[in-house]
Structure formats: structure tokens, C-alpha cells
Amino acid sequence: MESEVIYSFEEIPYTKSAEIYRLFSQGRVLNKQRYDDVHGCLVDDDLFTLVFNKIRHFSLFFKHMGYDLKFDEEGDFYFTQDLRDANNDESDDNAMKIQSILLFIGRYYSTVGDLAQLQDPMFGLKESDIDALKQDDLLTSSLKALRVDNWDKALEYLTTRSLIFKVSQDKYVLSKAAMTFLNRLIEAHSAFINIQD
CATH class of the missing domain: 1.10.10 (Arc Repressor Mutant, subunit A)
Known part of the structure; x- marks a missing residue:
């Protein structure tokens, strides 16, 4: 009996993946919380939650793109670092x-x-x-x-x-x-x- 293989790319909406990639390519950090203009308070960021829940996928994805995905535990945020030269x-x-x-x-x-x-x-x-x-x-x-x-x-x-x-x-x-x-x-x-x- 042949089991069906589920690839992580099929589990994650491409629109969210693209949004996360754009965020990091612009030199931004991905905070656990973001400011919600409508409610006037800090709320959990759904993109952060997605990366947190699918960390293996995103770590490999960014590694293939030439970046190391890093998490700062104290600050509750993700950032990327260029693998070619950390000292550029x-x-x-x-x-x-x-x-x-x-x-x-x-x-x-x-x-x-x-x-x-x-x-x-x-x-x-x-x-x-x-x-x-x-x-x-x-x-x-x-x-x-x-x-x-x-x-x-x-x-x-x-x-x-x-x-x-x-x-x-x-x-x-x-x-x-x-x-x-x-x-x-x-x-x-x-x-x-x-x-x-």
C-alpha cells in the first residue's frame, strides 16, 4: 500500500509564504505582536504564528534562498541573516x-x-x-x-x-x-x- 506524501509547501498558503518572504527581503523583523490600528492595541501576528508552527518548513525554505532564519527568544521575533557573509x-x-x-x-x-x-x-x-x-x-x-x-x-x-x-x-x-x-x-x-x- 502506497502512502501519500504531504509536502510542506502544500500545507502553507502561497500568499502567506510570499508575504513572509517579502517582509524579510525588505530587512524587516517578524514580531510576535503587531499594532492593530482598528482596536488600538498590540495583537498576535498571524504570520509569526505560522512561522512558529511551521518552523522546519520556513527554516529550510530560507536556507534554500541563502538565508538563515533566526529566532530571538528574549524579543519574540524572527529575522534572517545572509548565509554568504554574516559580516557584509x-x-x-x-x-x-x-x-x-x-x-x-x-x-x-x-x-x-x-x-x-x-x-x-x-x-x-x-x-x-x-x-x-x-x-x-x-x-x-x-x-x-x-x-x-x-x-x-x-x-x-x-x-x-x-x-x-x-x-x-x-x-x-x-x-x-x-x-x-x-x-x-x-x-x-x-x-x-x-x-x-
């Missing part, structure tokens, strides 16, 4: 921009509130915070050194990578992935300062 300049440039922008936001916000509020849709980064960032000449010139024209472009850069969510016209919240990155940067900076002492 474009990745380093993107990482430097992301880390710097997050550090700039964290540096400012630590003076006006609790950093955890950056992830809370009730608080987040408000218009007054964005205006204050724009007024800081040192941060603005630092953005330009990163080849980011201004704070609007910096926020757009993080938004297109699913690191922050735009929750209203002039309000943003950081994703759990962004908060994880920010906390790691702060810990690394603290460890560096402690070594210097």
Missing part, C-alpha cells in the same frame, strides 16, 4: 543605523520617563518627544553622520523594519524587538563603563 558591509551599516537611532531615542527618553513606556501604546514616543529630538543639534548631526537626513527619516527607517509602530499621526511605540535591542545596548554600554572604572 550592508548588514553592518543597517545594524549601526538601527542601534544608533534606538540609542538616541533611549538617551532622550530616559530623561523624561521610564524606558518601558516606549513599548506601551498609552505612552510611547509622542509628538512632543519627537519635537525635542529634532531640537537636539548633537543628535541631528549624529543622524546625518549615519546618512539619515532627519528624525522623520529615522522613524520611517525603524517603522519599515517593524521595529517601531506608528500608532497615530504623531505617536510611535517600540516593538518588543526594538526594546530588546535597546536594553541589550544599554547593558553593553553599562558593562563597557564598568570595565573602564
Whole structure:
């Protein structure tokens, strides 16, 4: 008796697979939660759930495409890394921009509130915070050194990578992935300062 073989590609809707591929090819992360504009809160992302439930399929799929699919357990997000060269300049440039922008936001916000509020849709980064960032000449010139024209472009850069969510016209919240990155940067900076002492 011949058993029927079920291929994982037949189990997963191609539209969802294509959406996941596009997301990663645009340099985005796939968060466990996304911001739902209709309900005004964070909700579980169905694409994340699909990848989580079919991890073997997606790991092999991306490996065949030349990428390593990675999961950050602390931040509850997936990302891909190019298998050819984990140290390529474009990745380093993107990482430097992301880390710097997050550090700039964290540096400012630590003076006006609790950093955890950056992830809370009730608080987040408000218009007054964005205006204050724009007024800081040192941060603005630092953005330009990163080849980011201004704070609007910096926020757009993080938004297109699913690191922050735009929750209203002039309000943003950081994703759990962004908060994880920010906390790691702060810990690394603290460890560096402690070594210097």
C-alpha cells in the first residue's frame, strides 16, 4: 500500500509564504505582536504564528534562498541573516543605523520617563518627544553622520523594519524587538563603563 506524501509547501498558503518572504527581503523583523490600528492595541501576528508552527518548513525554505532564519527568544521575533557573509558591509551599516537611532531615542527618553513606556501604546514616543529630538543639534548631526537626513527619516527607517509602530499621526511605540535591542545596548554600554572604572 502506497502512502501519500504531504509536502510542506502544500500545507502553507502561497500568499502567506510570499508575504513572509517579502517582509524579510525588505530587512524587516517578524514580531510576535503587531499594532492593530482598528482596536488600538498590540495583537498576535498571524504570520509569526505560522512561522512558529511551521518552523522546519520556513527554516529550510530560507536556507534554500541563502538565508538563515533566526529566532530571538528574549524579543519574540524572527529575522534572517545572509548565509554568504554574516559580516557584509550592508548588514553592518543597517545594524549601526538601527542601534544608533534606538540609542538616541533611549538617551532622550530616559530623561523624561521610564524606558518601558516606549513599548506601551498609552505612552510611547509622542509628538512632543519627537519635537525635542529634532531640537537636539548633537543628535541631528549624529543622524546625518549615519546618512539619515532627519528624525522623520529615522522613524520611517525603524517603522519599515517593524521595529517601531506608528500608532497615530504623531505617536510611535517600540516593538518588543526594538526594546530588546535597546536594553541589550544599554547593558553593553553599562558593562563597557564598568570595565573602564
